[in-house]
Amino acid sequence: MADVYLDNAATTPLVPSVLQCMTDALARVYGNPSSVHRKGLEAERAVSGARRQVAQALGAEPGDVIFTSGGTEANGLAILGAARARQRRRRHIITGKTEHSSVLNACRLLEEEGFAVTYVPVDKNGRITAADVLAHLRDDTALVSLMWVNNELGTVHPVADIAAAVKARSPETLVHVDGVQALGKLPINVKELPIDLLSVSAHKIHGPKGVGALWIRPGVRIVSLLGGGTQERGLRPGTENVPGIIGFGAAAEAAAADLPQAAARMARLRERLWEGIQARVPWAVRNTPADPDLCAPHILNVSFPGLKGEVLVHSLAEAGIYVSTGSACSSRRTGHSHVLTALGLADDVAGGALRLSLSRLTTEEDVDTAAAHIGTVAVELAELVRG
């Protein structure tokens, strides 16, 4: 049986170097960074080192990076923390229809608190432009929150353009970018981006689950979601996840080291995978934008109209090919993906969608094996369905 993992947008395996430094940390760096003795100092230094590594991957200063329990918490802290800090004067939020559930649900919480939220629709590529956002910008818009790379489609939103346009019109409006699917896939340099907040996560870049980070532009005030100690500038109280943070640091450094080459290879393999599928299943439909400038290198969303995504996933799993129907966080619910629905896809196209996602570790053999199995399974199931 093959063993090809193409669900890297859901999560990635740890790389050995990360595993190694985490094992060391778990065994030895057990001190609490807040303790005054040497064991505490040792842990504090390790966390500081990891903070430098993550900051470097973002082009940021270490002091502006807050560690969180993951991408969801970073998004929640950015959106709830920024909106609540401004709620006296500004009570409007702009976000996109195809955002991750952690962003959409944070916005729903704010609606319950009396904020107005505009959910901007996307074009046929799943994209939002600066003009789309400006059309909804109000005098009391506190925050614009958009994802950099869509987790189901791979669509890249022009966040730099959008942020620049928003700042030109309304300098007081904050811009938050959910960069969870961008880290390790697109070059990131917050110094060149007119944004205020950026969320990232470790386990999408071969780091551990349970750790993420929020970058906060100096001078931007947000409020904490929890009461507690003064860790992470009081914005994320609680004893630090020391081994997780150390693993994140190592993973961020490794991801940044060969980013341009790794991204180019993923993009090439993604196209090879698509060609392999297209050759075997000419009726397959590509949902990920074909223009390489509009999509991140690691995601291919493809529909097999008339088939059920879940059935394809189970069939492929039996052959040792691991893929996903959509976002892992929503794929066990009934109904179609909100992202594919926002694209305006017909029911049978949305219901037959697979998300194939690559990583730095994906090989040519992997995508060839996957394409062959996808071809066999899709053709077989189509015969059965069409009777």
Next chain:
Amino acid sequence: MEPLLLIRYGEIGLKGKNRHLFEEQLARNVRAALGDAWPGRVWRAYGRLFVQLEDPAHVPAALERLQRVFGIVAVSPARPVALTIEAIGDAAVEMVSAQDLSRPRTFRVQARRPNKKFPLTSQEINERIGGRLLRAFPQLKVDLTNPELVVSVEVREQGAYVYLDQVPGPGGLPVGVSSQALLLLSGGIDSPVAGWMALKRGIRLHAIHYHSPPFTSERSLDKVKDLARVLAQWGGPLPLHVVRFTEIQKELRRQTPPALMITLMRRFMLRIAVQKAQEVGALALVTGESVGQVASQTLENMAVINAVTTMPILRPLVGFDKQEIVERAEAIGTYPISILPYEDCCTIFVPEHPATRPQLAEVEAAEAPLDVEGLAQEALAGIETVTITADD
């Protein structure tokens, strides 16, 4: 709490010559339900079962376990005392004093006296113990019809027992007294309830489940195992036979009219179940069907499906409304598992308009191009069996 539990049982007391078989089975089931986790001694005496637990701290957990042993009508933590009215009175006072007496409470004493050598009658015991309690606790008041507290006294040859609470058991017959049946277990709400009702009549169960990878997921199979685990809490270890059903569905899809798909599928399920039942020594099948609930459960469909076998098919839910089934499922503990959304993905096999009144001749004609026996044998050969226990 008292580490001695007094168990009362119902119907099995009436079974004449077979009575000792029923009692022995109940005692075995009680021992099995307590297992090694709550060790104790189990014995029978005078139409009662007694459990002497080793550790008083085990009483609450043991009570919870025994509430799921069919055949039990009630369980009470009891105190054994010497055969004197003074000893009985002392125990009653001590047990009542452990109750919440911060406000006035009503009570009555309910004595039984199978030991006719005891010098007082039941009525006299009631009066004497009642009097003692009234003197000891001024906040108590007698209420014979609707008391808050019932102080029970049982006077037997070797001693007397005093107990207050009665935890109700599930009733029914001890599992194992009624031979074996094979339950067709799906991931839905109905079939686990049907299985529970069979267990309640003392039937020992096997279960069979039809799994259609890749059209059903591994998670949906886990869900069926979780349901089987709940049934095992009621009826002991449950062998679960998992049939890989995909090939048959594919063949039906290729070769037969879509409107008959469900009818034909169910005929195959029955054929396979009957053979498995015979192999394991089960005398009947149990299903969660209820008349007219869905298109395939019309009497016409049942008749045509049933035509493949002469083995009895028990349908314990036939008289229930959906709401009644849901209430049972909630009480049994299967409902929250049944409604988990890992629904089978095999809807591609379900036609939009299934035939509701198929004729046997029509169905048999539709099966003609199939190698019915070969397909059923292949499915039987591929069965994987796991025994599900309550504590897995």
